Amino acid sequence: VAHDAVTGLSILGATGSIGTSTLDVVARHPDRFRVRALAAHRDVAGMAGLCRRFRPELAVMADPDAAVALRRQLGDDLPGVRVAGGEAGLIEAATWPGVDCVVAAIVGAAGLMPTLAAARDGRRILLANKEVLVMAGELFMAEARAHGAVVLPVDSEHNAIFQCLPEAYPARDLDSLGIRRLILTASGGPFRARAPETLAQVTPDEACAHPNWSMGRKISVDSATMMNKGLELIEACRLFSAEPGRVDVVIHPQSIVHSLVEYRDGSLLAQLGQPDMRIPIAHALGWPERLVSGAESLDLAALARLDFEAPDPRRFPCLQLAYDALEAGGHACAVLNAANEVAVEAFLHGEIGYTRIAVVVAEVLERMSGGPAAADLEAIRGVDNEARSVALQVVRREAG
Template identity: 50%
Template sequence: MRKVVIVGATGSIGRQAAEVVQASDELEAVGLVAGRSWKELLALAETLEVERIALADPGAAALAAEHFRGRVHAGSEGAIELICDAGCDVVLNAAVGAAGLTATIAALGEGIDLALANKESLVVAGELVTALAEATGARIVPVDSEHSALFQLLRGEAPGTVERLVLTASGGPFRGRSREEIAHATVEEALAHPTWRMGGKITVDSATLMNKGLEVIEAHHLFAIDYDRIEVLVHPQSIVHGLVELNDGALLAHLGLPDMRVPISYALHFPDRQDVAVPRLDLAVVGRLTFERPDTDTFPCLRLAREAGRAGGTAPCVLNAANEVAVAAFLDRRLPFGAIAAVVEGALERCEVRAVRHFDDVLAADSEARRVAEELVAGVRA
């Protein structure tokens, strides 16, 4: 029986992870972590019969403690305490944004395997995170559908045989439209993703293609491969989740209907593979699979992410922090959709790229980038 802690338990990935745990005879949830949604967390804890929960918001933790018979960890250190004390075998980190780095460090620092859905951990501190995993012997198994696909395809391939990795992108709700047409897109339009049902922030990132840019940086660190050998293709059917080109010209593909329970189950059961009750892919019904190059003129966030990744140091951290600020402002209707990329680019231009030698360097860069991004948002009329 593998004991699991779910971080970001009340979000989309967290709730689906709970479904996977509940359906498996091999998994047991021993801890749940959320930000401030205490009522939802208590309901989930009751369903999974969990005796430990953590809430980052102290007020929410206090309210939860009044209604929960088990232990409630509170505040910014709550997740760390729970991860270290729960006796778990794997932590599924589904927190949103750079805030998820704390849970990643806590799990890997304790030598606990990490099922990683929080791509920002690798974006903002990839070299430090992978070095920590190597030092403690903890395994990082990706949960993102694209990275899970590549992870599975690469198993058993000998070093030196991989020529190229291909990440697929749905293209989001604005695929095929011009930069001018989407400059003042509404929040509702941006959240109308054609394939996946996700949280607000990641859905907007999909609409700008920033999500795919972050995934390029994540793939660079996960698979130790140069940026020039990581490609993005727009694939609106979202059936092919990743491709690997080998040195003999073979192209391996991972296919499946879009359902996050599949990569979640794979990561939690790894290295085993268990049954998952999801609809099966019928290619005759799908009929056709199409691919196209991404339009980086209309969606410059993908280009900015690649540039930040190549620059290295604190640049990816600045990219991510500025994007989080810009997306939050857009969702609050304080920033036009078309200005998200401009805020990110402005922050990258104004924040000096520095070397990253310690996690404190990441925190400092994150703080500076958020301050600069807020100034840039304030200078734009929504």
């Protein structure tokens, strides 16, 4: 490496759950990483705290008013930190000089533009922001390949699969590597065993109370509906160039086996560990080396058992919607993602009931079915906007 052996980092979504876990791992290795850029939405106090602790060269608030407030807060004690705002600021953070590795941990569609910019700049990308792959996976992976950007999955299931793939991946495809199936595990969320007829009454706080993982609210609701697994199914197909028929989902309530790869001889390789996101984050930060993550050892004897079961399609209709969107092809996955973001937001704000999330997404998918795959970013944004406005119409009608 030209400058030195220190890895320069940019963390997009620094104040969130993944951002915070990343900085926890980074802080354990002060000689190895240098935080050069941080970006977040509008948590000014949180960002100011991170700036004092990690001294980045650039701090970005996507909300322009929040950027002004951050500049004011940092004024006297940290005059050397450049503060920027808006989407231009996010792109600046994704392509900041001296950054070897961009952690893409913004939630939702807002992360697409900066993550794509990092790919076009050939940066190593630690990808948590799965919506990028769902909305624009083909375009994003093509840009990454064309510009030599290495994409390392941080999502625990995809990171597990990556760990179970042979070294010859990605130079060779799954077939030539003798891989039969990728198996995603799913916890089943907080409602795995709840009577389906009581689901309509569920509150946002109940939906966000995940049994094994502590995460942001949007992904927590997605875990409850299993739309998260649907998004991850699409994510797996795009990341690993896998046909949908090659990816299976199995419920595993303990969240210890993070996913598996089945080879054609019948061997299954799995990655196991505590449900602690610092493990996949440390794997991606250090790859191909291994770093201390701060996660505890797994005591298999104390664990005693691991359970597996097939997902119940009546309880989890969102999972089937994701298979449908993949099969429909074209712009359907982007429509699914946008409709889901709107529906989850409406649920979190008390505008629609929990069981209506799947109904809203299904209706938007049906109304917008058959569109072509978007060839560029502008087309993707067009589809995203249209699906959001159709979803809003459906939500308003639902809300009466």
